[in-house]
Structure formats: structure tokens, C-alpha cells
Amino acid sequence: MAVMFKLSLSYLSKNKVQNLFITLLILLSTLLVCTSIIILANTGNQFNEMHSRTNGSHQILTFDKGLNDPQTVHDWWAAQNGVQISTLLAYQTLSGITFDGTDIPNIYLYMMNTPPPPWDVDKLVFAAGKESSSPAQGSVWIPTSLANSHNIIVGDTIQFKTGSTTLDLAVSAVVVDVPYGAPFTNTARIWMNSTDYQHDFSTLAGKEHYMMGIHFDDYSMSSSYWNRYKNEAGAPLLETKMEFESISSFYLIINQIVGFIMIFLGAVMMMIALITIGFTISDAILANYKTIGILKSLGLTSRATIGTYVIQYSLLSIIAVLPGFALSMLVSKFIINISVSSLRTGTSDLPVEGVGAAILVGLLLFILVIVFVIFYAKKARMIEPVQAIRYGMSEDENVAMAKRMNSPLANVASFGRLPISFVIGLRSLIRNSKNSVLIILLTSIAASVLVFGYVVLTSITGIDQTAAKWGYDNANIAAVVVNKTTFPRAELQNVLEEDPRIQNVGWQGNITGVIPSDVSSRNPASQSISLYLGVLDGSYEDFGFETLRGNNPERENEISIGVSAAKMLNKDLGDLIDIYIEGEKRTFIISGIYQAISNMSVSGRITVQAVRSVNPRYSDIDVAFINVINPSQAGAVAAQLNEQFKYSASIVTQKTLLDSVYTEAANILIYPMALIGLLFIIVTFMIIFSTCRISIRKENKTYGIYKSVGMTSGSIRSSITLGVILLSLIGAMFGVIAGVYLLPLLLEKVLSGYGIVQIPLVLNWWGIILFSCLSILAAAFGSWRSSKVIRQASPRILVIE
Structure with missing residues (x-):
């Protein structure tokens, strides 16, 4: 036991920088996973506690x-x-x-x-x-x-x-x-x-x-x-x-989005951490192959050899998990407080639950580290002292490496056909194939996370570009009625008709449609449903209302309904639906199905003629939609109309209306998304630094020979960094695809409960490329810094080694 402990301390002191990065990696994995667990545990807790405290309505x-x-x-x-x-x-x-x-x-x-x-x-x-x-x-x-x-x-x-x-x-x-x-x-x-x-x-x-x-x-x-x-x-x-679901929905949505994303990405980071530890142990065994062989020849058992690595990483894990858990408490509390700030009273923080679950997750992470250490350290059992002293690796691994170096790809990378710097970098990648795969995987994940965060934030801040896909209109200007009883509709109508800049106008009100409980064939015993019905005096198409399937209503007996309403009622295009409007029963044919985050898609759209078939004098107006011929004039037109009718209506551009709601959501989301992106950049740097450092140590003699024939330290370091950049570029390309097309599917799982089944994304490709390049920069910097040891060593010492 004393020998195992001394060897463990020897490994810790010998590779201080590498062990520091492994510790930080475990710490960050713990931070992200425990934070996500606490956020998910508190997703409904804060609201439920306040709802119970106030004896809130259902x-x-x-x-x-x-x-x-x-x-x-x-x-x-x-x-x-x-x-x-x-x-x-x-x-x-x-x-x-x-x-x-x-x-x-x-x-x-x-x-x-x-x-x-x-x-x-x-x-x-x-x-x-x-x-x-x-x-x-x-x-x-x-x-x-x-x-x-x-x-x-x-x-x-x-x-x-x-x-x-x-x-x-x-x-x-x-x-x-x-x-x-x-x-x-x-x-x-x-x-x-x-x-x-x-x-x-x-x-x-x-x-x-x-x-x-x-x-x-x-x-x-x-x-x-x-x-x-x-x-x-x-x-x-x-x-x-x-309903209660509508009351609670916006209290929970941000925590659900953040928690759902973080638990997935936390699991990904945990997987990266474990794989990296496995690669590090494998490389450490390979780097110390001769030493281990000599020790085994002197009587050190395979079990004791494995135990040295278990002790080493157990100490590192204990040092990492505890502060990681403590930091997760602070980070999760910060995110929870800003996401449910409307439930806070005074300056006191909201109580946080889920600590026990986070402790269990931290313990599980510690156990997983030890399991992976044992799994990878088992390779030390196969070390034969004679082969270790002769080859510095097993005979099979020596043959496999020789085959890789003599492969067609390696032969192409010859000094006679390609630049020296490119050849050195490429041969290093071929020689260390496992590290190369890890670099591609890591930069791919980091780029996907960065791109995904950027796409989510730009999609929210740029919601005016996709408003119709979120269930809103796409009109240039909206005139929101201040007081319906004093609103001068006729006067505004005349002003708009006489203004040559105006293209068309639509008038929208709303009513409540009641669907009796026996309408739903899926659950006949359910209670009646109150359906928010938008009533438009005008064409839905003119003002940009979109549907997922079918069309918006054009006739008196047509209706388009939200996806949540369609699911609740088990209805589809062409089906008939009975709705009570102002106390009278009307039958509609479903012409379209749309998604809308407002009212969680428990809503419908009908024409004004449908309501006037029940109430011929219906003229209830909430908002007027206004399109201008030249959209660039929308701001000026809205300002003039607002000044003229400021006592009866609030007339602003559509972007102003949307920003008033979604800017707050973007401001809250930016903190956790920035934290996740920063963590993955740091992890990318640390892992690539560590893996490149190990590779360089194994290639000391080769790089010594390069320096002895006249190559400078800078040219060797540049060659190594160039190879990493090429791999990172490949990884970033995969990351862009995942961040734009795959990870948004996670968000759809959350938002489907809020009436959005297809996320409307705003794709700014220049920004996407820029953020994906951050992973390449982190990888390049990590590789360059790790190769600093080449500059510090002389050719003579390297050749002797």
C-alpha cells in the first residue's frame, strides 16, 4: 500500500499541469451537471410554494x-x-x-x-x-x-x-x-x-x-x-x-428551457471528462511503459499498478467534486433568482431545493471516475517486462503503429511532396490517432454548443423576423386600443384611407369560444374548454398569419386552431367542431392548424362574419393591423399616428411590441447560455492542452532530431498547432450542423408544451461561423501552449532521451 501511495504521489508531482487540468475538468463537469439538477428540481418548486402560500387560484x-x-x-x-x-x-x-x-x-x-x-x-x-x-x-x-x-x-x-x-x-x-x-x-x-x-x-x-x-x-x-x-x-x-396551466406556464418556461439544455450538455461534458480521463490514463501507461515493466520485473503486482491510478484520480476527484458542488449552488441560485424574480419578496433569495439530488449526482460522478480509471488502468495488467523494455510498448502496439506510419495516408505525407510543417503536423496526428479523434469530437461539441446558444439568442432577439411562425401577425404597425368605448375607429379609418403610405388595414378583436366536454372524442369526460378566438375583419393572409398545415379561415364556417387545441380535441384538417359563440352553438370546419406561444396554442382564428352570424352588431376591436407600402417608413408612420391618437390608442411598430415581451427573456437566457459556452471553451482548451502535452512528451526524441537538423522550436510548434487546427476545423463543421439542426430539437421538446412544435430560427451565418471559430481558437491556443516545452529543451538533451 505504501508503494502504491508513493507512486501515486510521484505521478501527481510529475505531471502537475496535466493533473491540474484533469481536476478542473472534473470540477466543471460537476458544476454543470449539479447546476442543471438543482435548476430542474426547482423548476416548479418556487411557483408551487408561492401558489400554496397565497392559496392561489387554479x-x-x-x-x-x-x-x-x-x-x-x-x-x-x-x-x-x-x-x-x-x-x-x-x-x-x-x-x-x-x-x-x-x-x-x-x-x-x-x-x-x-x-x-x-x-x-x-x-x-x-x-x-x-x-x-x-x-x-x-x-x-x-x-x-x-x-x-x-x-x-x-x-x-x-x-x-x-x-x-x-x-x-x-x-x-x-x-x-x-x-x-x-x-x-x-x-x-x-x-x-x-x-x-x-x-x-x-x-x-x-x-x-x-x-x-x-x-x-x-x-x-x-x-x-x-x-x-x-x-x-x-x-x-x-x-x-x-386554467392553472396557463397561470403557471410563464413562471416555469425559462427554468425548463435552461434546465433541459443544461442536463443534456452536462451529461455530454461528463462523458467528455470520463473519456478524457481514460485517454489520459492510456497515454500515461504508454508513456511510462518501460518504467512499469521494470517495476513489474521487480515484483510489483498488476493490482498494485492499477491501484496507483485509482488513488491518484480519487484524490483529484475529491479535490474537484466538492468545490464543483459548492459553485453549482451559487450558479443555480443566481439563475433561479433571475428567472423567477417576479416571485421574490424584498431582497431575500428564494429557497433552493434539490441539494440532496445534486449531492447524489456529485457522488455518482466520483464513482464513475473511479470505474473508468479501473477500466482503463487494466491495460497495465498486460504489460510484459521484456516487451516494455525493448519497445516501450506492447509488441502488438508497436506493429500497429508501424502499419499506421506506413499507410497510404502516411506515405502521401512525405517530405518530398508536401511542406515540412504540414508533414510534421500530419504525421503527429496519424501517430496519435486516439488523440486526433478526441480533438475532432471535442471541438465538434464545443462548436455545437456555442452555435446553439447563439442561434437561440438571435432567434429570440430577432423574433420580429419570424413573428408569424410564433403565432403572431406580420403587420408593420399595430394600433392597440386604450379604451374601447372611446376609441374613434371611424376617424382612424378615414386617416388611414387618406394616407398614401398605407397599404391595407385589418381590425382584430377577440371572443371566448366554449367547446362542450362531449366534443372531445379522446376524453369525453373532460371539462368544457375555453378557446381564445381571434376575430379578424380582413384577410389573415394580408397580415402574415401563418399555419403549419392547411389555411387560415376565409369563410364564415371555417376555423383554424392551435396545435394544442387540436391535440386536446383530437381534431385534424377537415374535421367539424362545435363551438358556443356568445351563447349560440356554431359548427365549423377546420381549415388550418397553427402554432402560437400566446395562450399555449389553445386558441383559434375565425372571420368577423362568423361572429356576426350570431351578433350582427359585433364591432369589438382590440387592435388594428396596418401595413405600409414601404416598410422602412413604418417607424415614422407609427410615430405620427401615435401622436395624433395618443389619447385613444398606442400605435407602435410590430418590433416594438415584440421587444417589450421578449427582450426580458433574452436578457435572462444570456447568462446561462454564456456560462455554458464559456465552460465548453475552457474544457476544449484544457483537454487539447493535456492531450498535446502527452503526445509531445512521447515524441521528445523525434522533435530533438528535427531541432538538431536545423528546424526551430517555432516551426515545430507551428506544425503541431497547424495539425490541431485542421482537425478542429473538421470538428467545427460538424458542430455547426449539430448546433443549427440537431440541438434545437431539444428545445422543441420543451416548447411543445407551450404551443411551439417547430422552433422558428433566425440564422445569421456570419455570426454562426464566428462563434464556431471560437472552438478552433481554443484548440489552437491549447496546442500552442502545450508545445512550449519544445522551446525550453535543447536538441542535445532531447536526442539523449
Whole structure:
């Protein structure tokens, strides 16, 4: 045992730099894998904890269509056992908000009449400001999502547009409002003082609406309640019903994306680490072949020889795994805090779970290292002392190397036909075939990760280029209505018709379509489904709405539905579907199926004629889509129209609307993606440095001969680096293909649950090439630095060795 331990310490002290890099590699593998485990373990934990703490709603009923009496529905639910409900919450809607002199686009506001406590459902948690029973007069409570995304703090004043006037209200508190406080949302509940609410909205045109929250003791039983409601009321609920899945979706999406990607890439890095350790041991055995042979001839057993490597890498693993785990706690906490910042209260961090699972993963990594060490170190059993002393390797390996060096490829690489620098680099690659394969594999993986991260971020920041593929329109300008009752549609219509820069205009509203439970052939016992229906007065094709299959509706009896709705209802193109619209049943034929991240694709598109067959006076408008003849003028046209109609509509370019939502997502994703990319660059450098260092040591005599015949250290080092660059170039080419076409399939697995089954990618090939070259640079730098030993040694010493 003492001999084994001394030999292990000897190997550790002899190859300090190489062992340092192996330790760092194990550390980074532990960091990435444990971080991903903790993130996945906390994917729903933070939301579920806050939802439980606030006794959050599982469903939100919004009575905005006038099709059901709010009080009657509220009374029915109040009489049910096993559920808790909120009071009827009165509200009025606004769409215009200004902060610090700047309009905030794409924000839909529910101006709430704050009820007195106690609240049985959806209790508000104060994140900032003084806790009180209701906002003071002249002040409001705003959700954390709105405050965080626009840097609004307690004491700031916000202007709410109500038409020709504004409401100037101070922020007295920032609250966690679970149903309407998710990140990336464009909807917010603003909690007003009851006296302010009555006074400010009494003089405004517009109808007061109500909403209520329902909390089930057992959410899985919700369908039985709704079936009972349908039977007793004689019809399903015709108003808007928001499900728990929609409430939770945007709280979870970022962590799911990051965690899913990191667990895969962490597993890849772990595999690279284990393979690298195996290659290192194999090369170490080969480099010390004569020494091991002599020791075995002196009586050292094969088991003791293997034990020296086990002890060596056990010490390195212990040194690496513990700090790797500790760093993973810090990194995962940072990512979790920024991804669910809207659930944070005050300056305290959110509690982190999954530590036990991360410890088990760290232990598993340690065990895997030892298993791989034993597996590769078994080669030492086959060492024959005589062959080791004569060849410095086994006789079979000596014959195999001679065959490689005399192969047709090696013969092509002759001094008479190719430049010397190229020949030296190529023969080094042929001689060390395992290292060459590792370099290609490593640079391929590193390039794929870097390219994938770049493609994901550019696809989100450039979402305006693929908006239609995400389920949005592709119009140049959108005029978002501030107050529907005062919106001068006719006046805006006249202005747009007289403007020669305008190409066409479409008017879109929305209604809630209700699909009764017996429509779904897949699950007849399921509850009725509330389907968000976009209603367009105009052509869907003119404004760029796309479908995955089929076409958008053109006739009164046609509908296109989202992929999630099609899956839930087991429907396909050409099928018929019955939908209640404003209380009347209509039958549609499915003309198209599309994907949309909004409403998780539980939605549909119909024509305005379809609604007017039920309600001939329908003219509800949420937004006007405007196309200009020259897209470069969109910004100027939007600015002019916004100035003219600033009291009744928010008129901005489509890019402005999309950026208001997705810039925040990109800002959050950039940190974990940058971390992953940096780790893989570091790993690429470390492994190639280590493998090249081993190869150079084995070729000391050859390089000594090169220097003795007049070659400089720089030319030899350049030759070695050139060979690595050629291999890295091949690896980077494979990496680009994987990063652009294969790894995005991972992201589709996550986003399919949010209504996106085909990820719309923005491919900037110059940027893709640039990021793929980072892996080549890391490999080249690692090779160049490892060859520094050639410069430091004299030809005489090298030849003697």
C-alpha cells in the first residue's frame, strides 16, 4: 500500500499541469451537471410554494362578455364543497401607461377595485412597500412583473391613459400577484384604492366587469365540478376561463428551457471528462511503459499498478467534486433568482431545493471516475517486462503503429511532396490517432454548443423576423386600443384611407369560444374548454398569419386552431367542431392548424362574419393591423399616428411590441447560455492542452532530431498547432450542423408544451461561423501552449532521451 501511495504521489508531482487540468475538468463537469439538477428540481418548486402560500387560484373566471351573470355563477361556486373562491373583483380595463415620460407599449391593465380583507384566494404578498389592508388614496399596488421589467419602485408615479385624460397614481407597494404576475406577461392587475376607483371611473365611459378565482382542494376533480355546473345551468360557462396551466406556464418556461439544455450538455461534458480521463490514463501507461515493466520485473503486482491510478484520480476527484458542488449552488441560485424574480419578496433569495439530488449526482460522478480509471488502468495488467523494455510498448502496439506510419495516408505525407510543417503536423496526428479523434469530437461539441446558444439568442432577439411562425401577425404597425368605448375607429379609418403610405388595414378583436366536454372524442369526460378566438375583419393572409398545415379561415364556417387545441380535441384538417359563440352553438370546419406561444396554442382564428352570424352588431376591436407600402417608413408612420391618437390608442411598430415581451427573456437566457459556452471553451482548451502535452512528451526524441537538423522550436510548434487546427476545423463543421439542426430539437421538446412544435430560427451565418471559430481558437491556443516545452529543451538533451 505504501508503494502504491508513493507512486501515486510521484505521478501527481510529475505531471502537475496535466493533473491540474484533469481536476478542473472534473470540477466543471460537476458544476454543470449539479447546476442543471438543482435548476430542474426547482423548476416548479418556487411557483408551487408561492401558489400554496397565497392559496392561489387554479382557475380564473373573467366576466367580460355579458353572457353569464357574475353573481349567479359566484353563488353557485360558493355553495360547493371542496373549493374556495374569491369575492367578485370589480375592474375596468385600460391599455395605456406612461412612466418617466415614456409610453410603455403592449401592456393590458385590469384596474382593480381592491376589496377589504380577508382574502380567501389569491392573497397578495408584499415584495416592497408598507403592507396595508388597501392602497392609500392616490396610490396603487403594482405586480412584481411590471415593476421588475420597467424598473419601477415604490414612490414612483405612473400615468394611466383613460382617453383624453390620465390618472396620475403613485406606487405605494409592489406585490406578488400570482395569477397575473408571471414574467414576460403583457397583462397586469393594478390594485386601486376603492374611493379612487369609484371616483376616477365614474366619469369615464366603459362598463365595469368582474372576475373571480377558484381554488380546488383537489384540482384533478375540477372537471367533475364543471360537468355538474353544465348539467345544473343547462349550458357550459360562456365567459373566459383561465386554467392553472396557463397561470403557471410563464413562471416555469425559462427554468425548463435552461434546465433541459443544461442536463443534456452536462451529461455530454461528463462523458467528455470520463473519456478524457481514460485517454489520459492510456497515454500515461504508454508513456511510462518501460518504467512499469521494470517495476513489474521487480515484483510489483498488476493490482498494485492499477491501484496507483485509482488513488491518484480519487484524490483529484475529491479535490474537484466538492468545490464543483459548492459553485453549482451559487450558479443555480443566481439563475433561479433571475428567472423567477417576479416571485421574490424584498431582497431575500428564494429557497433552493434539490441539494440532496445534486449531492447524489456529485457522488455518482466520483464513482464513475473511479470505474473508468479501473477500466482503463487494466491495460497495465498486460504489460510484459521484456516487451516494455525493448519497445516501450506492447509488441502488438508497436506493429500497429508501424502499419499506421506506413499507410497510404502516411506515405502521401512525405517530405518530398508536401511542406515540412504540414508533414510534421500530419504525421503527429496519424501517430496519435486516439488523440486526433478526441480533438475532432471535442471541438465538434464545443462548436455545437456555442452555435446553439447563439442561434437561440438571435432567434429570440430577432423574433420580429419570424413573428408569424410564433403565432403572431406580420403587420408593420399595430394600433392597440386604450379604451374601447372611446376609441374613434371611424376617424382612424378615414386617416388611414387618406394616407398614401398605407397599404391595407385589418381590425382584430377577440371572443371566448366554449367547446362542450362531449366534443372531445379522446376524453369525453373532460371539462368544457375555453378557446381564445381571434376575430379578424380582413384577410389573415394580408397580415402574415401563418399555419403549419392547411389555411387560415376565409369563410364564415371555417376555423383554424392551435396545435394544442387540436391535440386536446383530437381534431385534424377537415374535421367539424362545435363551438358556443356568445351563447349560440356554431359548427365549423377546420381549415388550418397553427402554432402560437400566446395562450399555449389553445386558441383559434375565425372571420368577423362568423361572429356576426350570431351578433350582427359585433364591432369589438382590440387592435388594428396596418401595413405600409414601404416598410422602412413604418417607424415614422407609427410615430405620427401615435401622436395624433395618443389619447385613444398606442400605435407602435410590430418590433416594438415584440421587444417589450421578449427582450426580458433574452436578457435572462444570456447568462446561462454564456456560462455554458464559456465552460465548453475552457474544457476544449484544457483537454487539447493535456492531450498535446502527452503526445509531445512521447515524441521528445523525434522533435530533438528535427531541432538538431536545423528546424526551430517555432516551426515545430507551428506544425503541431497547424495539425490541431485542421482537425478542429473538421470538428467545427460538424458542430455547426449539430448546433443549427440537431440541438434545437431539444428545445422543441420543451416548447411543445407551450404551443411551439417547430422552433422558428433566425440564422445569421456570419455570426454562426464566428462563434464556431471560437472552438478552433481554443484548440489552437491549447496546442500552442502545450508545445512550449519544445522551446525550453535543447536538441542535445532531447536526442539523449
